[in-house]
Amino acid sequence: MDVPLHSAAPLGATEPPGATEPDLVTLGIDVGGSHIKAALVAPDGALLTNYERVVTPLGRKPDVVVDTISALVAPLGRFDRVSVGFPGATREGTVLTAPNLGNDLWHGFKLAERLAARLTRPVRLANDATVQGLGAIAGRGLECTITLGTGMGFALFTDGKPAPHLEMGQHNAHKRYSYDQYIGHAALIRDGVKKWNKHVLRTVDALRVLVNFDLLYIGGGNVTAINFALPADVHLVSNETGITGGVRLWDGVFRRRA
Structure with missing residues (x-):
């Protein structure tokens, strides 16, 4: 996997001496x-x-x-x-x-x-969302990650390689609401769990039409509030992937999962 252009070590940074x-x-x-x-x-x-x-x-x-x-x-x-x-x-x-x-x-x-x-x-x-995706994706086909927290994060991958970043959370979702406002944490509090879940499912359907993903991964702190039946091409992922995916920012080769 190539490191995305927006993921860079600062000038002059080097690997620790003696480490492999x-x-x-x-x-x-x-x-x-x-x-x-x-x-x-x-x-x-x-x-x-x-x-x-x-x-x-x-x-x-x-x-x-x-x-x-x-x-x-x-x-x-x-x-x-x-x-x-x-x-x-x-x-x-x-x-x-x-x-x-x-x-x-x-x-x-x-x-x-x-x-x-x-x-x-x-x-x-x-x-x-890119880091979380790197910790979750299989590295095959077109994969998408969204994170449900304060707002909505978004990342897209082709055969394990991140696409240029899109601030999808700031894009219009419904009426006057951006996706951040439509399915972010404030929306969960404002609308309640039942209505919020409907909005999340509508977002999944909209993203399927927009990007034609093979698999969609949903993570973030509010993923535990999801209560609808997941389509076969949608998977929930642990918050751990927001940390563990960071290893792949440093890997020279994407290591596909079995």
């Missing part, structure tokens, strides 16, 4: 609209530690988030490289949009570079 790829431990960080999670991941994608989790400091300057991440990962132990899933559009280690964190504060922020300097390890950055 089979031995490298990845620190996976999942930045969400409500919480930031982190854990250490083995080269095969297995979790080496339990999650550490902290409330996301919304509305604060990005450097406060960097400080928060640094404090969060301190107890986890040794790691060789870092992957970060971020809820917005990113390119070459830089944040372009952050709809649920405060766009104006984040636009142009070199998050990968700042974290690499703080954590003294190379960092790669991608959209959080």
Whole structure:
């Protein structure tokens, strides 16, 4: 798998001396609209530690988030490289949009570079739905991932390779609502579980027409609220994939699942 253009190590970052790829431990960080999670991941994608989790400091300057991440990962132990899933559009280690964190504060922020300097390890950055998808997909055909959390994340893959990022959560879903507003967390609270599930199912149907996916994976914190019968081409995935998928940002070759 080629690393997507929006997932890049900062200039000057190098692999730790003496480490080889089979031995490298990845620190996976999942930045969400409500919480930031982190854990250490083995080269095969297995979790080496339990999650550490902290409330996301919304509305604060990005450097406060960097400080928060640094404090969060301190107890986890040794790691060789870092992957970060971020809820917005990113390119070459830089944040372009952050709809649920405060766009104006984040636009142009070199998050990968700042974290690499703080954590003294190379960092790669991608959209959080892309990272979650990398932890879930089989690597065959056209696969799609959506995440149900504060908003709706979206990622698309062809034979394991991520497509250019689309901010589908900001696209119009129904009447005046974007998909973030239609099936995000505020919609679940506003509309209740029954109506929210209808909206999620309508979204699945709309995405099937739009992208003609072979398989769709649904993850995120609100996936536990889904109560409709899943079509054969739709699978629910664990929140762990938002962390474990970070290993594949560093893999030179996509390792297909059996």
